Amino acid sequence: MSPELPFQTLRPWLIERFGGPVYRLALDAGSSCPNRDGSKGFGGCVYCDVEGSGTGALATGSALTAQLKAGIERIARRDDSQGVIAYFQSYSNTYVERARLREVLDTVRPFLGDPVVCVSIATRPDTLPDWAIDELVELRSGSGPGNRVDVWVELGLESASNQVLEDIRRFHTVEEFMETTTRCLDAGLECIAHAILGLPGDGREGARETARVLASSGARGVKAHNLMVLRRTQLEKEWRAGRLHVLDSETYIQWLADFVELLAPDQVLHRITGDAPVEQRLAPEWSMHTNTVRNLLAAELNLRGTRQGSAAILSSGSAGR
Numbered sequence: 001m002s003p004e005l006p007f008q009t010l011r012p013w014l015i016e017r018f019g020g021p022v023y024r025l026a027l028d029a030g031s032s033c034p035n036r037d038g039s040k041g042f043g044g045c046v047y048c049d050v051e052g053s054g055t056g057a058l059a060t061g062s063a064l065t066a067q068l069k070a071g072i073e074r075i076a077r078r079d080d081s082q083g084v085i086a087y088f089q090s091y092s093n094t095y096v097e098r099a100r101l102r103e104v105l106d107t108v109r110p111f112l113g114d115p116v117v118c119v120s121i122a123t124r125p126d127t128l129p130d131w132a133i134d135e136l137v138e139l140r141s142g143s144g145p146g147n148r149v150d151v152w153v154e155l156g157l158e159s160a161s162n163q164v165l166e167d168i169r170r171f172h173t174v175e176e177f178m179e180t181t182t183r184c185l186d187a188g189l190e191c192i193a194h195a196i197l198g199l200p201g202d203g204r205e206g207a208r209e210t211a212r213v214l215a216s217s218g219a220r221g222v223k224a225h226n227l228m229v230l231r232r233t234q235l236e237k238e239w240r241a242g243r244l245h246v247l248d249s250e251t252y253i254q255w256l257a258d259f260v261e262l263l264a265p266d267q268v269l270h271r272i273t274g275d276a277p278v279e280q281r282l283a284p285e286w287s288m289h290t291n292t293v294r295n296l297l298a299a300e301l302n303l304r305g306t307r308q309g310s311a312a313i314l315s316s317g318s319a320g321r
């Protein structure tokens with residue numbers, strides 16, 4: 001934990017882990033998700049913007065290689081760059097046939113070790129079969145000891161309430177999240193979990209319970225943000241009809257402080273605020289830079305005399321396993 005901050009932030013942790021600053025390169029491999037193609041639902045999670053989640057079109061291997069090369073060149077221009085995190089961000093990246101996942105992962109293999117020091121794959125708890133975990137474990141080995149890399153699996157939990165998950169049309173359960181996280185950890189992969197504070201019907205206690213579940217999940221990293229209403233989402237209609245209220249900034253900081261107190265002390269906060277482009281965001285009206293949220297969160301925890309993990313009750317074999 002940073003000596004100045006009462007919670008774990010990403011940058012110092014990355015520097016310690018990789019020996020210097022590394023930068024994330026967002027990649028869009030295309031694909032879809034079961035909430036969009038009808039296998040679980042149509043229209044997606046209520047807060048998901050179709051276009052904001054990626055193109056939805058399968059990128060060819062050569063198009064992905066072009067994305068990678070352009071991003072690597074961009075990052076190499078930073079004076080302090082020590083490496084790249086190849087981040088397959090959009091949609092559910094393991095919701096594909098095995099051959100397709102291999103094709104996607106093959107695009108990063110030539111860059112493993114130098115400059116790609118980590119591959120991060122975003123997916124859903126219900127779209128990570130054992131064969132996909134096997135592929136990710138193989139990727140982690142690189143082509144030898146010299147280019148072994150980190151492989152992170154990013155999984156959305158969003159809420160620890162199955163009712164809320166159903167209401168927001170996530171269509172997976174808390175139990176699936178825990179089971180998938182355990183399979184990843186058992187295979188030696190690290191997990192980063194997502195949470196949204198202020199989901200309809202979740203409330204302050206729901207946010208606390210989400211933190212408790214994340215603390216016990218063994219996820220190494222956590223991304224949290226406040227619920228935002230974006231254009232072209234199902235939430236837009238609810239919000240325009242006055243049936244949905246989002247958190248004001250003061251309330252968000254209070255809830256975030258509760259949340260952080262309940263996380264495991266060694267979980268790394270990869271994100272503490274949302275970053276939707278202003279032209280897409282309908283609500284809330286406020287938006288704060290990460291540094292501002294970080295300072296406000298630190299001030300709130302200091303005022304309370306608490307810190308990350310100070311309210312966590314960890315069962316054996318939980319976070320930090």
Ligand code: SF4
Pocket residue numbers: 032033034035036043044045048049053090091092124170
């Ligand atoms: S948030 Fe993810 S799982 Fe939900 S609809 Fe969008 S891409 Fe699919």
